[in-house]
Amino acid sequence: MKHIVIIGNGISGITAARHLRKQSDHDITVISAESEYFWSRTALMYIYMGHMKKEHTQPYENWFWKKNKINLIHDYVKSVNHENKKLKLDKKGDLIYDVLILATGAKPNKFGWPGQDLEGVSGMVSQQDLEYIEKYTKNIDRGVIVGGGLIGVELAEMLASRKINVSMLVREEQFWNNVLPEQEANLIGNHIKEHHVDLRLQSELKEIVADENGRVKAVLTGDGKEIPCQFVGLTAGVHPNIEMVKESGIECGRGILVNEYLETSIPNVYAIGDCAERRTPVPGRVPIEQVWYTGRMMGEVVAKTICGEKTEYLPGHWFNSAKFFDIEYQTYGRVWNKLKENESEFYWEHGSGKIAMHFIYATDTKKFLGVNSFGIRLRHETFDQWLKEEADIYTVLENLRAANFDPEFYKRYEVEVADAFNSQHSERQVSVKGKKSLLEKILG
């Protein structure tokens, strides 16, 4: 029986712990400095907005851990001594391990802006950040958010929910267009403005200005404008949280370097989740992927390996989802912000400007490569199947009905989408297959 210690109780560390417990009776210890119990970081915004309380974001009840013999330690790990397999904890002394899993997550980026450490400036990743934001946004008039992107929009929505004016500085000429194609970037940008967010594109942070007490009072932008505000949110991305690991002599690049088995440079030490960086990335994917799903999958894989079944981390086709204020977004396969070589696109947008689909396919073979969907829920299983089978774009469009995951009675757009495709592509016409539901017939 081994003692497996996991640093970090986020989705990756906890998934590893759960699967280790399922497959073995090793001693399992999970250490976290942030919180006593696993909570869902993705739900941070909902706590602030009053949709949930902290306990609602904890996916397992508190008795779960004891019952499954997973020891939880609420403490900070100051260093790893991998020669003696020993951890130094801040309050609770030393801890010996046989196997170590690093799941230390990520931290907000700060790019050395003047004033970035003033009172009233915060990133948005941890529970401590949440408390800080709560404290510094009480009864304020305006907050400035630096950096568009998923966390930036979430912070904008949070502040707007409390009727706080929001200015959002985005460096690019469109919202999140380093990820989203132009059409979608536009669509989302418009929706953000619909929520009265003062979205400032091509606008960079130059300096954060303090009042006489060292608290934020304004932001200066690159083009010389001053925005008076009482809070600044820094949401220009995150980077792997590796300082402590690096000092302990485990090899790091931008993240903790791992091979395809998630092994670090030190035997019996693994790294998973937001903190890990693949030495050789999975083909078609980037070396550091900081999303919930990849963290979870790495946790599943590392548990297998540690339990004796050495398993390569091989994520399947890319998928992701998000919500921009009221607009839900899902993606399957790869839709890059700019078409790559031998890629063609088909974009459809509903007249409301809030519903859209963007299909990418190979120009020569017509193989379907990916889809972005806004305001329409799509069935993961069906798209995963199509990607695996290398279905062509015609198959996808003709069978789109089967991939719809919207609730009953929702208006369906398959026919409209197909018509739009047909009017743009005379070389081959598609017609939507599958039954019209009774309701569709009645409601048209």
Next chain:
Amino acid sequence: MKAVKLLGLVLFITGFTIFNATFFTADYRLNETILSNQFNDESKVDIFKKHTDLVDKSVGSNFDFVNGLGETFRKVNDEQLEKFGISKGEIDAIVNANNEIFSLSSLSVLGDDEIGQYKQKTFNDYGGWLDGRSFDSKEDMQAQISNVVENIKKYQIVNEKGFDQYQVKDLKYSLTKASSTGAVASNPSFFILLTYVLCILGAMLYILPKLQDGPPGIKNDGIFHSAMKNTGWLGILTGVFLIIFYIVLYFYPEYMTNWIIMVDPVSQFLKGSDAGRFFLYGFIYTLCILVMGVRMIIKYRHSKYQVIRTFSVMFFQTAFAFLIPEILLRLNQPYFDFKNIWPLDYDFFFDNELDTLLANGSLGIFMLGWGIALIIIGVPVFVYFFGKRWYCSWVCGCGGLAETLGDPYRQLSDKSLKAWKVERWMIHAVLAFAIVMTGGVLYTYWTGSSQIIGLSTYDVRSVYGAWIGAGFAGVVGTGFYPLMGNRVWCRFGCPLAAYLGIVQRFKSRFRITTNGGQCISCGNCSTYCEMGIDVRWYAQRGQNIVRSSCVGCGVCSSVCPRGVLNLENGDTEGRLNEPLLIGNDGVKMSS
């Protein structure tokens, strides 16, 4: 918009305050006409008058008035028992007139005057079976006779010469209602305007501006910061009000006569007779569903499922539960709610109900057949195709109230595993109780015998009525909305939900499908599940949600920010699937 909302709030609070004030503001004036109308027995009128100082006097407080009535009934009963009851001395005389064998002829000691004859007659009725019995001792005989005498007092004299407990209950209410004078009684329609119309107007002014609260979408901002929706002081106050309202409604209607008088004009208009307390209840209930239904529709206006579903509960409440039964009464037909199903409708098989239906020709027979068909065909067939939601969140009145008036409280349901355990035994226990109770009632109906293994079926049914029908479904079911969520009754108590749930769990095409690997474990679904189902538990491991308690409200699917959940009716194969998350090609993952 803010000003309009504020105005709405002021109007609502004003109307609500006036409504509550009318509870206390009537004067009560009892007179002889009222007494004769209510008693239908001049001798009772006389003796009542002898013991009361309420007649032709104005009383300013309903508490004093009702107390006065109670006191009078007690005095009347005391006098009549004294007068018509066989006294201790007379019992001794009877005993002494017998040897070890009891003979009815010994009753002659009671005398031959009118009262004596009455005593003899009643003893003959209640103790005739003692004739010719032999007793070991005088004490034995005396005990038997005393027993008989007590029964005469309890079941005969109080009933015939005085007022038994049921009459007292009814009369307290009807006398109070008939004696009410004052502003409300003389002008009920005006008070409808001052209370209901003002409240509805205020509520609408408060609710309609929500159309301007930004683009359609999930509107859950600030719920857990709200004193109303997070069991703060306002929620607790609301809960206390509702609980008191229900207790008065079910157990002390004599205090709320002014409220009932107020809706007399509505009742007259609909069914051509004055209102009773359950007319008042149905009226308020329907208004709540309609007004809060509008709120629900505006709140979820982005979701067609929620919009259509809310229209459905508004329709079924207004038409089926409220209007049609009242109109049937107007047409001299039996009161019948075509969408109410036993065992929720627990008195469906009560003798008086059955007799009414059977006495009403082919329509009555049709109603009886309809009710039974719903139980044995409607429930299983519809649940098979659509899940229990076809009833619980589309048709049912309790569900209708929960989904409209109760919507602000859905997040208060307990999601713990422990609560689920309690729920499972409790709801099935109530189902068992309902079946046993109804079995007893039918046994009595067919055999005429009211006793089974020493239990009176009448007692069992009145215990069920008071504790389950009124206490659980009403007081707890609705009163606890702001404290334990809007489905306390549906989740822990409703026997019909238990029955629907069993079918849903084992034989249905309905399930909630989870979308591959998209769940981010945020917890919105579980938080807003009014049935306290930990939806996330299933979603985050890629497992269909097949739970007997799910009422298919669809809110979990609505609030999910990642499009993970979908209510579907589909092939039963693969419905109870193994958990499976899509995305990890390296391992076959069952989470």
